[in-house]
Amino acid sequence: MTDVAIVGAGPTGLATACELALAGVSCTIVERRAAEPNITRAFGLHARALELLDARGMADELVEQGNPLRTVHPAYASTVDFGRLDTRYPMLLVVPQSGTEQLLSRRANELGVQIRRGAAVTDLTQDASSVRLHLDDGTELVTQYVVGADGAHSTVRDLIDVGFVGESYDMPMLLADVRLPSGADSPISQVGTEGAVVVLPFGDGWFRVGAWLLRPEETGTDFAQIRRAFHLIAGTDYDMSEPRWCSRFLAQRRQARAYRSGRVFLAGDAAHVNSPIGGQGMNTGIQDAFNLGWKLAADVNG
Ligand SMILES: Cc1cc2nc3c(=O)[nH]c(=O)nc-3n(C[C@H](O)[C@H](O)[C@H](O)COP(=O)(O)OP(=O)(O)OC[C@H]3O[C@@H](n4cnc5c(N)ncnc54)[C@H](O)[C@@H]3O)c2cc1C
Incomplete structure (x- = not known):
């Protein structure tokens, strides 16, 4: 019997597995996707996450891959100065989520974590000493503990029935990773009467662009909409091209009513x-992963 099963091989699940395995706890990750993702989603690491990764020798490799920003301008006439933070990492490190996931995945493999890709959890039952996970390939996994790190639409959260209270924001967001002509190498943000736009350089020729429109149009592709939003708000789309990833979505603010039910825990977006x-x-x-990992390991290890 594996000590801990983790549902989801996103950054939360992978980081939890690394912490457990480092403490000698056997763990298996169950991941619905058959292949590792190449989409970016999160664009940056902040000081505290970098400090935690640094404690395990993983931050400097990411700093080499990414683009450290000392200041950002989130709104008109406002500046956030990360350079003033009392930390080894006084920055917002702009680095694609896939880069962070690949690093964590490699470390998990080195530490002997089993990752079962292409299998989804569909049901769970628990008693005083174990949890039984049912997978969609017809198999079962019996463990001492389960960590549900299966994202915003968490199956584990539904199965332990703790609810997810909160609401959606009204304004849709448009995000894309694009190329911009050379020379545009600093972050840009503009706020106008129609909404706001941001441009963040990854430092390797790719840029994360984002737009929030007060009166959104819903015609055309996501990329056409984001270019139109930039024209409306900033008066230019900075000649963005080659979108490798685009997304239009309503952001949410929600929280599970409890992060634990018996032997089952929730972490990250779940x-x-x-x-x-x-x-x-x-x-x-x-x-969450660094906080939960050592505590769960201490319990499993007696
Ligand atoms: C469009 C978009 C843009 C974003 N932009 C940013 C950003 O700019 N900055 C930022 O910090 N964050 C951003 N985020 C949020 C960020 O990506 C998440 O906070 C982060 O991925 C959470 O990690 P996680 O490991 O908790 O969940 P996830 O990354 O969602 O991973 C969950 C994993 O669980 C797997 N899974 C789900 N159900 C099951 C099941 N039943 N059985 C087995 N496996 C399952 C999924 O396949 C997935 O791999 C964005 C999110 C989205 C959707």
Whole structure:
């Protein structure tokens, strides 16, 4: 019997598995997707997540891959100065989520974590000493504990019936990763009467662009809509091209009523979601993983 089963191989699940395995706890990750993702979603790591990764020797490799920003201008005439933070990492490190996931996945493999890809959890039952997970391939997994790190639409959260209270924001967001002509290498943000736009450079020729329109149009592709939003708000689309990823969605602010039911825990997006403005979603998931990992390991180890 594996000590802990983790549902979901996103950043939260992978980081939890690394912490458990480092403490000698056997763990298996069950992941619905058959292949590793190449989409970016989260664009940045903040100081606290970098400090935690640094404690395990994983931050500097990401700093080498990413683009450290000392200041950002989230709204008209406002500046956030990360350079003033009392930390080894006084920055917002702009790095694609896939880069962070690949690093965590590699470390999990080195530590002997089993990752079962292409299998989804469909049901669970628990008693005083174990949890039984039912998978969609007809198999079962019996463990001491389960961590539901299966994202905003968490099956584990539904199965332990703790609810997910909160609401959606009214304003849709448009996000894309694009190319911009050379020379545009600093972050840009503009707020106007029609909404707001941001441009963040990954530092490798790719840029994360985002737009929030007060009166959104819903015609055309997501990329056409984001270019139109930039024209409306900033007066230019900065000649963006080659979108490798685009998304239009309503952000949510929600939280599970409890993060634990018996032997089953929730972490990351399964436990809480917030607007991507501020770029904290993945960061808080990694922090959940480091917080839960050592405590669960201490319990399993007696
Ligand atoms: C469009 C978009 C843009 C975003 N932009 C940002 C941003 O700019 N900055 C930021 O910090 N955050 C952003 N986020 C949020 C960020 O991506 C998440 O906070 C982060 O991925 C959470 O990690 P996680 O591991 O908790 O969940 P996820 O990354 O969602 O991983 C959950 C995993 O569980 C798997 N899974 C689900 N159900 C099952 C099941 N039943 N059985 C087995 N496996 C299952 C899924 O396949 C998935 O791999 C964005 C999210 C979206 C959707």
